[in-house]
Amino acid sequence: MIFRYLLILIILFPIKAFSLIEVDITRGNLSPLPVAVSPLSVDSESKKSFEKLLKKKDIGAEISLVVENNLVKSGLFNPLDKDAFLQNPNIAHLKPRFEDWALIKAQALITGKVTLVDEKLRVEFRLWDVLAGKEMMALAFTTVPTNWRRVGHIITDKVYERLTGETGYFDTRIIYVAEEGPKTNRIKKLAIMDQDGFNNKYLTLGNELVLTPRFSPTNQMVTYLSYFKNLPRVYLLDIETGIQEVVGDFPGMTFAPRFSPDGKKIIMSFAMDGNSDIYTMDLENRVVERITNHPSIDTSPSYSPDGKYICFNSDRSGYQQIYVMKSDGSNVKRISFGKGIYGTPVWSPRGDLIAFTKMHKGRFYIGVMRTNGKGERLLTENFYQEAPSWSPNGRVLIFYRETKTDSQGKGFSAKLWSIDLTGYNERLVETKTDASDPSWSTLLSN
Amino acid sequence: MNLIKILRSAFLVVLACLVLSACATKKVATMKQMQGDVYTGTDSVEYLADGVPDRVFFATNESILTTRSRDTLRKQAGWLRENSDVNVVLEGHADERGTREYNLALGERRANAAKDYLMTYGISSNRISVLSYGKERPVDSGSNPLAWSKNRRSVTVKAN
Numbered sequence: 004m005i006f007r008y009l010l011i012l013i014i015l016f017p018i019k020a021f022s023l024i025e026v027d028i029t030r031g032n033l034s035p036l037p038v039a040v041s042p043l044s045v046d047s048e049s050k051k052s053f054e055k056l057l058k059k060k061d062i063g064a065e066i067s068l069v070v071e072n073n074l075v076k077s078g079l080f081n082p083l084d085k086d087a088f089l090q091n092p093n094i095a096h097l098k099p100r101f102e103d104w105a106l107i108k109a110q111a112l113i114t115g116k117v118t119l120v121d122e123k124l125r126v127e128f129r130l131w132d133v134l135a136g137k138e139m140m141a142l143a144f145t146t147v148p149t150n151w152r153r154v155g156h157i158i159t160d161k162v163y164e165r166l167t168g169e170t171g172y173f174d175t176r177i178i179y180v181a182e183e184g185p186k187t188n189r190i191k192k193l194a195i196m197d198q199d200g201f202n203n204k205y206l207t208l209g210n211e212l213v214l215t216p217r218f219s220p221t222n223q224m225v226t227y228l229s230y231f232k233n234l235p236r237v238y239l240l241d242i243e244t245g246i247q248e249v250v251g252d253f254p255g256m257t258f259a260p261r262f263s264p265d266g267k268k269i270i271m272s273f274a275m276d277g278n279s280d281i282y283t284m285d286l287e288n289r290v291v292e293r294i295t296n297h298p299s300i301d302t303s304p305s306y307s308p309d310g311k312y313i314c315f316n317s318d319r320s321g322y323q324q325i326y327v328m329k330s331d332g333s334n335v336k337r338i339s340f341g342k343g344i345y346g347t348p349v350w351s352p353r354g355d356l357i358a359f360t361k362m363h364k365g366r367f368y369i370g371v372m373r374t375n376g377k378g379e380r381l382l383t384e385n386f387y388q389e390a391p392s393w394s395p396n397g398r399v400l401i402f403y404r405e406t407k408t409d410s411q412g413k414g415f416s417a418k419l420w421s422i423d424l425t426g427y428n429e430r431l432v433e434t435k436t437d438a439s440d441p442s443w444s445t446l447l448s449n
Numbered sequence: 450m451n452l453i454k455i456l457r458s459a460f461l462v463v464l465a466c467l468v469l470s471a472c473a474t475k476k477v478a479t480m481k482q483m484q485g486d487v488y489t490g491t492d493s494v495e496y497l498a499d500g501v502p503d504r505v506f507f508a509t510n511e512s513i514l515t516t517r518s519r520d521t522l523r524k525q526a527g528w529l530r531e532n533s534d535v536n537v538v539l540e541g542h543a544d545e546r547g548t549r550e551y552n553l554a555l556g557e558r559r560a561n562a563a564k565d566y567l568m569t570y571g572i573s574s575n576r577i578s579v580l581s582y583g584k585e586r587p588v589d590s591g592s593n594p595l596a597w598s599k600n601r602r603s604v605t606v607k608a609n
Contacts, residue, residue, distance in 0.1 A: 185590065186587060186590035187586065187587055187588060187589075187590050188586065189585070212585060214549060214553075214585070215549065215550065228553075233580060235553070235580070235581065255557075255579075256553065256557055256580075256581055258550060258553045258554075259550040259553070272550070272553075272554065274553070274554055274557040274558075274581065276561055277512070277557060277558040277560075277561030277562065277565075278558070279554040279557065279558075300551065300554040300555065300558065302550045302551055302553075302554050303548070303550045303551070316548075316550070316551060318510075318551075322510070323547075323548075323551055346547070346548035346550070346551050347548050347550065360548050362546070362547070362548075365546075386592075387545065387546070389548045389549065390548070390549065405545070407592040408590055408591055408592045409591075409592075410591055410593065411591075412589065412590030412591050412596075415590065415592075439549075440549070
């Protein structure tokens, strides 16, 4: 894989400095931090080589644009207009004139430099505290030139981490189902793209219906449901080799798959004679284990990050509700008790929250609750939306939303949206086609 | 002034009547095709043979067979007995107003309700297979209660 070539070399260590900058991430951020992203400077020789290699006129400006877009979408930062910048990028990178940057109200400044060294792209960047007049961080790394967008994502992650104290989520990818065609006969393909929608790639051709793809913890494998030969079964796909295989040998439909946090097992539902229960299959020794045994529908299982618990969806009370049990299936407890019915529970990577879909009075909500069911918070309401998936830092949810059609069945669309835990900062995640069933990868560079 | 007032209120009355009657006719049309929220119309129904409808319909979130559904399935069982070389796939479906994974399970449950009924009327289980499509293959792409009722269904399809 490309990112194996990625070498992160830290040449300068973060300099300890008391910083005046603080980004409040605990509530809706109505005044995002003003930050200046100075275009990364490129010497003229490197510039020419990059232009030949990547067909990009100014790779430094392109990378800084990736950073800027990421910062905007986070909702926590407000990148300032470049036209107002007074200092040359190459000089700013060596010694910023802090008065100039303070003048345009920048509180943080990102500068950098890109060079071509032995056919590799080498980038160094610095983060500056404008008001304190100090360097907060300096990093450099080298990668293959075609990885230039990832360079922008990694820079964003480092800046985000330094300024918020949380890990980032920008150097990540989304796997989802690309949809086309009429609502009554949708063509669906697995697709993968960078978190910001670039580098989109289809992984299946659309010959058979595919649903609910989910990444393995190392992001090398995907588990999903395929209707290959009209037999709906859980499959495993190696993204690198393209090899697909059926998971287990079940005499009926298997669906709703997810990996265990150690990546060794797949947990899923198996439906037989009108009853769906939860099973796991060990990917090494192929041992299948039955986890629930109840005459109701048990589905949408999701492990806690330590692997000790499973949350799942069951209608054993008469309607869809969320339950938590130990990973061996014991100690089943219902945790959703609010008005309406609940589906698609997903355990947060931080372990503290469970995201869900709630249906109440004909409206659909994405929300979160603590793992004991307390503290329910609804983040967004719409005509139809479901299937939240967590960003690796547990701060943002991506989900899909479908629009209402008119009496002729016109006006249907399915799109990916993201919202952060504050319930503010709801954003459309742009995709070439209609899209559903998103699943967020873990950080690629960690 | 008075005349204008009278005219205006008369106009409003007429308008209200029109709106109300329009609502009433629309409601009647929908009512005819639904009992509770189970579809009872024939718009989307196809026939396995003369007088043998291919599908049964369900209430929201339910997999219970209605009297009408049982009647349809008895006809199907009779037809299957007469055509003993025919195998069938029961395709279970849900409407778009539920989460995808739950709907897959619900479609499977609905198709199995139909399968069980056919079996009690003497059709061997190895002639019947079950396939759930969840909410993936609606027949009506509308977003309204009537469209949804047509989509909550189990369809008996010839497999050979």
